[in-house]
Amino acid sequence: MEFKNINTMRKLNNGVKIPCVGYGTFRTPEDVAERAVADAIEVGYRHIDTAAVYGNEEAVGRGIKDAGINRKELFITSKLWNTERGYASTKKALQDSLDRLGLDYLDLYLIHWPANEKQFSADAKRLNAETWRAMEEMYHEGKIRAIGLSNFMPHHVAELMETAEIKPMVDQIEVHPGWPHTEEIKKLQAMDLLVEAWAPLGGQGSSVLENETLQQIAARHHKSVAQVCLRWVLQQGVLPLPKSVHVSRMQQNTDFFDFELTPDEMKQISALRDLGGQCADPDEVDY
Numbered sequence: 001m002e003f004k005n006i007n008t009m010r011k012l013n014n015g016v017k018i019p020c021v022g023y024g025t026f027r028t029p030e031d032v033a034e035r036a037v038a039d040a041i042e043v044g045y046r047h048i049d050t051a052a053v054y055g056n057e058e059a060v061g062r063g064i065k066d067a068g069i070n071r072k073e074l075f076i077t078s079k080l081w082n083t084e085r086g087y088a089s090t091k092k093a094l095q096d097s098l099d100r101l102g103l104d105y106l107d108l109y110l111i112h113w114p115a116n117e118k119q120f121s122a123d124a125k126r127l128n129a130e131t132w133r134a135m136e137e138m139y140h141e142g143k144i145r146a147i148g149l150s151n152f153m154p155h156h157v158a159e160l161m162e163t164a165e166i167k168p169m170v171d172q173i174e175v176h177p178g179w180p181h182t183e184e185i186k187k188l189q190a191m192d193l194l195v196e197a198w199a200p201l202g203g204q205g206s207s208v209l210e211n212e213t214l215q216q217i218a219a220r221h222h223k224s225v226a227q228v229c230l231r232w233v234l235q236q237g238v239l240p241l242p243k244s245v246h247v248s249r250m251q252q253n254t255d256f257f258d259f260e261l262t263p264d265e266m267k268q269i270s271a272l273r274d275l276g277g278q279c280a281d282p283d284e285v286d287y
């Protein structure tokens with residue numbers, strides 16, 4: 001498909017439309033998030049990504065109100081934190097997020113991380129299935145327009161599908177130069193999930209933006225390294241979620257639709273390793 005700008009719509013497997021770039025809010029403190037989200041909407045973002053664990057949903061909600069845009073024109077995502085897994089607590093957690101955001105529905109709600117066997121042994125599968133059953137019911141009730149996953153690798157999705165009635169629409173995973181997840185992306189896309197990239201610039205404190213290979217490619221296209229990262233994500237059919245609290249960078253991160261990386265450049269970027277970022281293995285995390 002042809003992407004013209006950050007609000008070119010993609011279609012999820014349930015027909016819901018989603019702007020092809022989202023604005024991230026991880027590590028945006030409560031006292032900054034209201035202004036940052038209002039600025040991002042002013043810059044042109046219509047897709048906002050937050051999570052209960054970011055501790056900023058109230059401020060994100062105020063920023064959305066300040067922007068004065070019709071709610072229907074916005075696409076708002078939040079995520080269920082790990083301590084709230086399970087049928088009853090998932091239902092309560094969604095309502096809590098809606099209350100904090102001051103919204104009566106979400107466009108997308110994600111399970112933030114799969115329960116893993118390292119922490120839950122044989123119970124992990126049951127816990128994920130119960131959480132998903134609550135997500136399915138809330139979807140049927142119309143409180144969420146789409147439901148999905150985050151940090152689920154293809155084997156977690158396959159396991160969930162053994163009991164799921166509704167196929168997840170989205171999987172949001174860590175994708176940036178140095179941590180490309182190339183094979184996983186292909187598998188998830190083959191399962192008809194839209195893959196979203198968190199930390200598409202490597203996240204705070206990584207060395208992605210200083211990488212020489214990326215700098216050379218960026219110079220060739222008269223673009224910044226951040227723009228090259230976002231283009232590399234987009235050209236894989238993945239939806240990037242860049243975060244910045246600075247208006248000039250918010251703007252820069254919308255401007256990557258006027259150039260194309262060659263197949264060779266795509267390969268070169270995908271082959272980079274060890275540039276920092278969280279590089280978290282969902283089966284190994286302790287949270």
Ligand SMILES: NC(=O)c1ccc[n+]([C@@H]2O[C@H](COP(=O)([O-])OP(=O)(O)OC[C@H]3O[C@@H](n4cnc5c(N)ncnc54)[C@H](OP(=O)(O)O)[C@@H]3O)[C@@H](O)[C@H]2O)c1
Nearest residue numbers: 024025026049198199200201202203204226242243244245
């Ligand atoms: N599902 C998950 O488990 C998960 C995990 C992490 C993140 N996420 C989501 O994904 C979003 C993006 O990830 P992220 O925030 O970790 O990292 P990111 O977007 O890859 O990088 C953000 C960092 O890059 C800086 N930056 C942004 N644009 C820049 C530019 N054009 N030039 C130079 N520096 C730039 C930002 O600084 P300034 O803000 O100071 O400009 C910030 O330090 C999050 O905000 C969140 O919504 C999800």
